[in-house]
Amino acid sequence: MQTTLKKTVIKSTASTHFKNEVDLGLSATVKYLPSKYFYDKKGDAIFVEIMNMPEYYLTNAEYDIFKNKTQDLISVLKINHKTDFDLIELGAGDGTKTKELLKVLDNQGFKFTFLPVDISKNALSQLESTIHVELPNIKINTKQGDYFNVLEDIKTYEKPKVLLFLGSNIGNLSDAKAAEFLKKLSTALHENDKVVLGVDLIKPKHIVLPAYHDAQGITSRFNLNLLERINRELDADFNLDMFVHDPEYDEKEGIAQSFLKSLTTQQVKIGALNKTFILKKGERIHTETSRKYNETVLNALLKDSNLKIIDKLMDSNNYFADFILEKIKK
Numbered sequence: 396m397q398t399t400l401k402k403t404v405i406k407s408t409a410s411t412h413f414k415n416e417v418d419l420g421l422s423a424t425v426k427y428l429p430s431k432y433f434y435d436k437k438g439d440a441i442f443v444e445i446m447n448m449p450e451y452y453l454t455n456a457e458y459d460i461f462k463n464k465t466q467d468l469i470s471v472l473k474i475n476h477k478t479d480f481d482l483i484e485l486g487a488g489d490g491t492k493t494k495e496l497l498k499v500l501d502n503q504g505f506k507f508t509f510l511p512v513d514i515s516k517n518a519l520s521q522l523e524s525t526i527h528v529e530l531p532n533i534k535i536n537t538k539q540g541d542y543f544n545v546l547e548d549i550k551t552y553e554k555p556k557v558l559l560f561l562g563s564n565i566g567n568l569s570d571a572k573a574a575e576f577l578k579k580l581s582t583a584l585h586e587n588d589k590v591v592l593g594v595d596l597i598k599p600k601h602i603v604l605p606a607y608h609d610a611q612g613i614t615s616r617f618n619l620n621l622l623e624r625i626n627r628e629l630d631a632d633f634n635l636d637m638f639v640h641d642p643e644y645d646e647k648e649g650i651a652q653s654f655l656k657s658l659t660t661q662q663v664k665i666g667a668l669n670k671t672f673i674l675k676k677g678e679r680i681h682t683e684t685s686r687k688y689n690e691t692v693l694n695a696l697l698k699d700s701n702l703k704i705i706d707k708l709m710d711s712n713n714y715f716a717d718f719i720l721e722k723i724k725k
Contacts, residue, residue, distance in 0.1 A: 414629055414667050420680075421665075421672045427681040428621055430567050431541060434515040435624050441617045443489065448613055450605035454491075456715035457561060457593050461495040464708050468496065469503075471706045471719045472557055472589050479506040481552055484559040485542050487511030490522045492561060494529065501532050508534040508554075512545050542576065550583040558584070561593035561717070566686035573686070574696045581700040581722055590702060590720040594688040597649035598714060607642040607651055607685065615640035618655055618682050630666030637661055641679060649687035654679035693718060 413432060420427045434442070446454040461468070474480060482500075484493055490511065500507060509526070513519050519537040526535050538545060542560075549556070558580070565573050580590065595603075607614050618640045622633040641656040657674040664671045674680075686692075694704065702720040709716045 417625055417629060418668050430683040431514050433617060433621055436517045438620050439515055439518050441620060444613045445617060448609050450609045452606060452714055453563060453595055456710040456712060458492050459710040460708050460717050461492040465496055465499045467708060476504055478555055480555040480557060481510055482507050482557050483510045483549060485512050486564045487513045487522055488518055493559060497530055497533055501530055508536060510536050510538060512538045512540060514541050546579050546583040556584055556588040558590045563593055563595040566595060567684060570696060574699060577696055577702060578700040581702045584722040586722055586724060588722045592718045592720055594716055594718060596714060596716055597687040597689050600644050600646045603651055604644045607653055618653055621682060632664050651685040653683040654681055
């Protein structure tokens with residue numbers, strides 16, 4: 396009875412956050428919706444499709460690193476067989492890349508607990524199931540939540556930590572938010588703890604933009620599913636046929652952005668908010684930012700933290716980098 400009540404409270408809290416953030420975003424002068432809400436059960440499945448798209452180079456590039464440079468990664472992290480450590484992954488998803496590291500750590504007898512964190516309960520459940528089947532020796536302890544909130548818990552972990560933040564997920568944050576996140580992350584770590592930060596590197600438009608605007612329309616379905624989720628969970632009446640996915644990429648700045656553009660002037664009612672929102676023809680709702688990086692950009696974000704770049708590993712095409720950061724004294 397108590398467990399059921401707890402689950403109900405958690406679900407209710409999550410729904411309240413969703414409702415409040417949708418209200419805030421659609422009430423803004425420049426409308427937006429937080430990208431973290433892409434990931435419901437349907438969104439998770441569509442994102443798996445995105446990762447398998449020929450245009451979406453990011454997954455294959457980082458997988459290349461984890462598959463072919465695993466031993467280099469272990470060496471750079473300076474972990475040893477005598478030390479029991481926590482391997483924490485923020486935004487773990489389906490864990491495809493991480494499993495390549497887990498296999499080698501397991502085969503070589505390292506002592507650790509795998510702690511995947513994700514906002515999607517569905518993704519965590521699936522990951523835990525596959526780990527039990529594919530890597531039964533791995534100790535796993537999942538945690539649902541967003542990155543900022545989970546850092547408070549991580550701070551209390553006593554064992555040495557290796558924290559994975561892969562997939563260029565940090566690129567979904569503005570530079571100011573990313574700098575704030577990295578500073579907060581550094582306070583959650585102990586001296587000599589390591590971070591593997593996966594970032595997409597700044598590249599030409601003809602490589603980057605198709606990853607967010609594929610020929611099959613999968614990225615379009617992914618973005619439109621956010622409106623469908625609002626319809627379902629917040630009793631809204633978005634007409635998905637009246638919106639079009641409208642991404643762009645600024646090659647000089649290295650910033651890709653996704654929008655949903657209204658094809659006509661329209662009213663959208665959201666029952667859970669008891670509000671009606673007006674969108675003009677051509678007005679856009681910002682849904683995602685995907686920042687691209689180089690060392691200059693990354694060092695600027697790290698300057699107020701206690702994290703220092705100690706190495707980096709790159710894929711065979713030099714599209715993507717996993718930077719190794721270490722918590723230092725200042």
